[in-house]
Amino acid sequence: xxxxxxxxxxxxxxxxxxxxxxxxxxxxxxxxxxxxxxxxxxxxxxxxxxxxxxxxxxxxxxxxxxxxxxxxxxxxxxxxxxxxxxxxxxxxxxxxxxxxxxxxxxxxxxxxxxxxxxxxxxxxxxxxxxxxxxxxxxxxxxxxxxxxxxxxxxxxxxxxxxxxxxxxxxxxxxxxxxxxxxxxxxxxxxxxxxxxxxxxxxxxxxxxxxxxxxxxxxxxxxxxxxxxxxxxxxxxxxxxxxxxxxxxxxxxxxxxxxxxxxxxxxxxxxxxxxxxxxxxxxxxxxxxxxxxxxxxxxxxxxxxxxxxxxxxxxxxxxxxxxxxxxxxxxxxxxxxxxxxxxxxxxxxxxxxxxxxxxxxxxxxxxxxxxxxxxxxxxxxxxxxxxxxxxxxxxxxxxxxxxxxxxxxxxxxxxxxxxxxxxxxxxxxxxxxxxxxxxxxxxxxxxxxxxxxxxxxxxxxxxxxxxxxxxxxxxxxxxxxxxxxxxxxxxxxxxxxxxxxxxxxxxxxxxxxxxxxxxxxxxxxxxxxxxxxxxxxxxxxxxxxxxxxxxxx
Numbered sequence: 001x002x003x004x005x006x007x008x009x010x011x012x013x014x015x016x017x018x019x020x021x022x023x024x025x026x027x028x029x030x031x032x033x034x035x036x037x038x039x040x041x042x043x044x045x046x047x048x049x050x051x052x053x054x055x056x057x058x059x060x061x062x063x064x065x066x067x068x069x070x071x072x073x074x075x076x077x078x079x080x081x082x083x084x085x086x087x088x089x090x091x092x093x094x095x096x097x098x099x100x101x102x103x104x105x106x107x108x109x110x111x112x113x114x115x116x117x118x119x120x121x122x123x124x125x126x127x128x129x130x131x132x133x134x135x136x137x138x139x140x141x142x143x144x145x146x147x148x149x150x151x152x153x154x155x156x157x158x159x160x161x162x163x164x165x166x167x168x169x170x171x172x173x174x175x176x177x178x179x180x181x182x183x184x185x186x187x188x189x190x191x192x193x194x195x196x197x198x199x200x201x202x203x204x205x206x207x208x209x210x211x212x213x214x215x216x217x218x219x220x221x222x223x224x225x226x227x228x229x230x231x232x233x234x235x236x237x238x239x240x241x242x243x244x245x246x247x248x249x250x251x252x253x254x255x256x257x258x259x260x261x262x263x264x265x266x267x268x269x270x271x272x273x274x275x276x277x278x279x280x281x282x283x284x285x286x287x288x289x290x291x292x293x294x295x296x297x298x299x300x301x302x303x304x305x306x307x308x309x310x311x312x313x314x315x316x317x318x319x320x321x322x323x324x325x326x327x328x329x330x331x332x333x334x335x336x337x338x339x340x341x342x343x344x345x346x347x348x349x350x351x352x353x354x355x356x357x358x359x360x361x362x363x364x365x366x367x368x369x370x371x372x373x374x375x376x377x378x379x380x381x382x383x384x385x386x387x388x389x390x391x392x393x394x395x396x397x398x399x400x401x402x403x404x405x406x407x408x409x410x411x412x413x414x415x416x417x418x419x420x421x422x423x424x425x426x427x428x429x430x431x432x433x434x435x436x437x438x439x440x441x442x443x444x445x446x447x448x449x450x451x452x453x454x455x456x457x458x459x460x461x462x463x464x465x466x467x468x469x470x471x472x473x474x475x476x477x478x479x480x481x482x483x484x485x486x487x488x489x490x491x492x493x494x495x496x497x498x499x500x501x502x503x504x505x506x507x508x509x510x511x512x513x514x515x516x517x518x519x520x521x522x523x524x525x526x527x528x529x530x531x532x533x534x535x536x537x538x539x540x541x542x543x544x545x546x547x548x549x550x551x552x
Contacts (some may be wrong), residue, residue: 007508009033010327011052014064018049018081020323020405022506036104042080042382047323047405047469049081059409060089064326067091068357068410081407088408090357095372098364102424104342105335105513110520111343114133116304116528117311117462118238122265125311126235127462127527128203128536130478131296133241134228136255137213137248140275144207144243147286151205151292156196159539199300202238203529204536205292205475208543214248220547221249226432227545229258230458232268235313236478238299239269241292243284246276262434269295269361304529310344312527313435315461315479316419319348319449323405324486326415328505328515329467335516336465336523337440338421344438348429348461349420350445352382356393357410358417362442366425374428378444400470419467431546437462449474450542453481463523466535473497475540480526482533484519497534 009019009031019033021100024205025044030037034053044050054077055061061069061081069086079085106313117125152158174180212224244252252272271291278284279293316333318325355362359379366372387394393413397406402504406412426439432455435441445455449472453464457479464479466472469486471494485491488503500522504510525531 007048012063012327015065016062017052017055018061018063019052020049021046038078040080041076041078044080045405045422049323049405049407051075051077051079052079053077054079055085056416061086063411064414066357066361066410066414069408070390070413075352081082083402083407086407088410090410090413091360093359093363093376095363095366095369095376096360097369100365100367100424102365102422104340104423107339107342109517109543110309111337113309113524114306115309115312115524117307118235118304119307120235121267122263123459125307125462126237127312128201128236128478128480128529129201129235129238129299129302131205131239131241131292131299132231132234132237132478133205133207133292134232134255135209135213136228136242136244136250138211139214139245139248140243141209143275143281143288144209147289147292148205148207155198155296157205157539159537191288199296201300201302201304202296202541203236204540205296207508209476210543210545212545212547213250214245215283216249216547217358218249223432223548224482224545225250225255225258227454227458228255229262230432230434230460231478232259232270233263234457235460235462237268238302239271239292239295241295242273243288244272244274246274257502271295272552279490307342309340309524310438312340312523313346313348313460313462314340314523315348315350315443315453315456315459315464316467317449317452317456317464317481318354318416318419318467319452319474320468320470320472321401321404321406321416322411322486324506325406325469326411326418327486328502328512329469329484330415330418331512332505332515332519333419333465333467334421335513336421336519337419338423339516339520341421341423341439346414346438346460347420347423347440348435348436348443348456348459349417349440350443350456351416351447352379352442352444353386353393353409353447354413354416355379355442356383357413362417362420362425365423365440366428367463371425371428375425375442378428378430382444392485404469414538419465429459431455432458432483433546446546448544450544451546453479454543457544463527465523466503468498471497473535473538473540474542475535475538476516477541477543480533481535481540482522482526483535497538499531499533 021044029040055071055075070089073085426437427441445452464481467484474483484500485498491498491501
């Protein structure tokens with residue numbers, strides 16, 4: 001059996017010994033490749049890989065031009081790559097004093113462009129204007145929930161009213177004797193949060209519920225304090241309300257000192273309420289609502305005004321990745337990253353467990369030896385901690401990743417690293433360290449979607465580009481998250497959470513450069529408040545502090 005399989009498979013790098021199926025290919029199909037014929041030995045589903053040449057046990061498997069695995073069994077030419085015949089492997093890495101040369105993309109079309117943001121006194125520019133509620137300890141989470149319900153319902157930030165109405169309609173149908181199992185589920189109304197907001201220049205009221213601040217170790221509370229301080233100092237935050245119990249490890253004064261250490265000129269309005277010093281819980285909650293309301297009227301006086309694109313700080317993240325992630329969405333976002341760096345903006349790449357296999361390329365791109373050595377030290381320490389508890393970076397891929405073609409962590413990671421483009425690495429930041437240098441910085445976080453986005457925002461990201469092949473409803477309280485789909489099927493099926501579709505790259509209808517340019521245009525509109533990303537519309541305010549334990 002033979003067929004014309006043009007655009008049905010792809011070799012990512014000339015050195016690769018596997019091809020990626022761009023559509024489902026049946027067993028027995030004969031494909032023509034570089035003057036040779038390859039007969040498929042298995043059904044190969046879209047996103048999966050088949051071998052150009054046979055592999056003996058322990059022979060290298062190459063993708064993206066690097067080692068991504070070793071054969072664990074004989075694999076015939078045309079055989080399917082699976083977890084049964086390939087296991088994770090990655091080349092070692094070290095500092096090599098490479099004189100890395102970067103060819104920046106042409107940014108003349110964006111050179112004089114601006115976005116409309118919120119200018120802060122320290123010179124930073126936010127893409128949003130939020131009021132932030134911070135508990136110093138988990139004991140205050142319930143009080144935050146009470147305040148959230150009160151303010152969301154009264155000030156127009158509640159996006160769940162349509163679901164409440166649906167539940168009421170369902171109850172009425174049940175009480176009227178209708179058969180509930182045949183109840184018609186109509187499409188819920190579109191979200192229009194801006195239309196309902198009382199304070200038009202306050203993009204949201206956000207709540208950082210967490211499980212820390214006491215118990216655990218004092219070091220845990222210190223790390224949490226630095227994280228919360230980073231959020232208080234974030235360019236997208238206009239004011240802060242702090243709820244404290246009083247007896248916890250993380251004292252309010254220590255938290256305020258951490259803010260001042262981070263930013264000595266910090267001057268945002270901060271309201272502090274300590275429950276053990278209050279007349280009653282009822283009075284404390286009412287006081288917090290009252291004084292926060294006054295604060296909201298004050299930050300509502302702020303208005304957006306033009307800022308150069310160099311004031312953007314964009315995090316790049318992937319989650320629910322698939323076999324197309326490293327081919328479509330990630331390289332497209334990588335081109336956006338290069339455009340931003342060429343314009344003088346900041347770009348943040350995190351997820352250290354998902355850089356396994358891409359380390360040497362990253363080390364070679366570091367602008368000096370100390371930065372490279374800091375990256376190497378953080379990576380090796382993190383991986384050693386994982387091995388110490390019987391795990392390792394090689395165990396990072398999830399069942400969903402594997403099902404959709406990411407057989408080893410090195411395959412997943414080398415594709416994930418494409419989000420960072422090709423620019424030099426100007427800095428390496430440990431968890432909660434702020435990004436201060438224009439260009440590409442690495443941020444040490446887990447691969448876990450929420451822990452990574454939480455850490456990326458702490459380092460100053462004012463937008464996050466989040467690529468996904470399977471669909472992930474992750475957002476962040478203070479940093480708008482833009483979802484970029486790797487394939488059109490996902491973008492169509494989950495259009496309520498996806499903002500951008502890069503499936504045209506897979507179909508050969510658009511180039512990576514064209515798609516990356518479109519993504520930057522979207523970023524400019526989102527940063528200006530002209531477009532609201534779906535994660536923001538849905539109040540997907542995910543926040544998980546990392547305790548510096550093993551998390552992949």
